[in-house]
Amino acid sequence: MGEFRHRAGCAPGHGGAARNAAAVRRAAGRCAAARSHGAGLPETAARALFPGRVAGPHALHDRKRRLSSQNLSREELVGLRLASHRLVSPFSTRRIEQAVQWSGAVQAQEYTHARWAIGSRFAPAASATDTSIEQAVAKRKVIRTWALRGTLHLVAAADVRWLLALAAPALLTRTAASYRDAKLDAAAFRKILPAVRQCLEGGQQLTRAALFEELARRRIDTGGHRGGLILYRAAQTGLICLGLPSGKQATYTLLDEWLPQPAEAPEPSREDGLKRLAQRYFTSHGPATLADFTWWSGLAAGEAKAALEMALPGLSEALHAGSTVWWSARTPVPSASPISTPMxxxxxxxxxxxxxxxxxxxxxxxxxxxxxxxxxxxxxxxxxxxxxxxxxxxxxxxxxxxxxxxxxxxxxxxxxxxxxxxxxxxxxxxxxxxxxxxxxxxxxxxx
Structure with a gap:
């Protein structure tokens, strides 16, 4: 493997099997050796080897030109991703919300599988079970709602509002044509959203059918695709989220009643939210490309690029298959396991x-x-x-x-x-x- 760069010290990530660990450890050694010799280099050479240490922030296109000879093999990329996803070095804590927060958000339209996706990131000694994850949802430490890409996700309670605010503009732009076709414009929602609030006030948790029945009593048409679009918009604006399941059916409730917002906990600015989301993604999913992050986050391309640029100081980077990939510079190198042990x-x-x-x-x-x-x-x-x-x-x-x-x-x-x-x-x-x-x-x- 060629040397790879990172912005916050030479501590590259790790894999799970020994070949992954050994490959990353070799790269770490080369990175440390290069750093030890970097002090005596001319400024131009030092700037090329250690961007961010000698020079100020660099635009992404400038950095890509300097990475042409630094390649991450598939084996090394897989090893680092196993570490980032906590499939190796799993969580030892029993805090379900911490694992959800680590991932940024966990896709959850298949609720049973979403719970196992979280549980599989915990060490056996942590005793994370299907029941403990359902309890975290019942205790409102984890919220299920339409978040990134307009898809149902499990989100840590502390993150739900700023994530919704971050994702909503691009999502509403992409779905504008569907709303126009359903004759759901701004004037219509000035009537519809207050009606949804009235139906759910007082801690109500209603199934889709029960909520639509209540809306029909208020002369709100939910026929065809309109009902789904109404729920989608109500969630994107932070009006509703999912409550506790009723048997196998999802229920809907008011977000502000389900999870009252503490007055002393202001939401981050949009800029801070963008940076935070990029940090979460590349820490939990890296090595990954800008295209990966743009798709996963659902952000507009310009905002996704800006988010990555703000997150660069904590990221390592290299080339894989001709594309630049980034991951957390804090990902630790694991202890080696026997080569003969498969995962x-x-x-x-x-x-x-x-x-x-x-x-x-x-x-x-x-x-x-x-x-x-x-x-x-x-x-x-x-x-x-x-x-x-x-x-x-x-x-x-x-x-x-x-x-x-x-x-x-x-x-x-x-x-x-x-x-x-x-x-x-x-x-x-x-x-x-x-x-x-x-x-x-x-x-x-x-x-």
Whole structure:
């Protein structure tokens, strides 16, 4: 690997398997050696080696020109992403909201999978369970609402308002045509949003059908796509969020009643919010590109670029496959594990490890991508071996025990040692759901 740069000291991130750890450790050593010799360099050379230490802030296009010879291999990128996503070095705390906050936001239209996506980032000793995550939602430490990209996410309570404010302008611009087609203009919402408030006042938590029935009594048309667009706008403006599920159905409630805003906790400025979101993304998802962050955040391209530029002082950077990638300069180098020990993870459906990028080829081969990511936008639960997608899985409960069915893309992907690691991963998933592990079955990967 060529040397890579970072803005806040030479402490690059790490991977999980020993080959990832060793590669990153070698790069760290070269970075430290270069730093030790940098003091005697001419200013022009020092500026090229250590941007931010000799010169002031640099625009992104200037930095890209100086990175042409610094490359991060796929193995190194995968190792760093495993670390950033806390799939290695998982959380030892029991604070569910901390894991959610680390990720920036966790996609959550599939609520069951979203809970496992959070739980899988905790060490077994932390005892994060499906029940403890539901309790965090019930205690309003974590909020479920339409946040980034207009998609349902789980968001830490402390972040929900500034995230909504940050995401709303670009989202409302992108959906303007849909609102026009549904005849939902500003004048219509001056009537509709107060009616939604009236329906939910007093701590009401109503299902979609019950809320639409109440709106109909107030002569608000929710037919066709109008009902969904009304809920979407009400959430984007911070009027509503999701409450506790009613059976398998979501409920809606007033955000200000569900989560009263403390008077002593002012929201960050838009500029501070942009910087904070970029820091969260590249810390929890890096190495990643500007295009990845722009898509994930849903921000306008100019704002996403400005956000990254503000976050640069805490980021490392390198080239991967011809594109500049960034990640947190504070990601620690792990202790080495035996090379013969494979890593197996059971990724949730819509897991950020796979979902949170525009280019997913470092994680999954193009030939296999359709078996995990469907044409209609679904992300199946993925079987991860040494940081790359090696198949799919699903779980069901039979006679009080969890039965796991795995479908590797090729039988050789699950060696005997990988099978032992799979057993351990399956035990973790069963414990998360409060179940004993029944059996592990080999299935056929979907076509």
């Amino acid at each position: 197996v993870h059971l990724l949730a459906g819509f897991d950020e490890y796979l979902l949170g990028y525009t280019d997913r080829t470092p994680i999954i081969d193009k030939a296999q991508a359709g078996k995990v990511m469907t044409p209609n936008g679904l992300f199946r639960p993925a079987l991860l071996v040494d940081g790359r997608v090696a198949g799919t899985w699903q779980a069901e409960t039979r006679e009080g025990a969890l039965v796991l069915s795995v479908a590797p893309f090729a039988p050789a992907l699950l060696s005997r040692k990988a099978g032992a690691a799979l057993q351990e991963a399956a035990q973790r998933h069963a414990a998360f759901n409060g179940l004993a592990l029944g059996e592990i079955r080999n299935g056929i990967a979907p076509k």
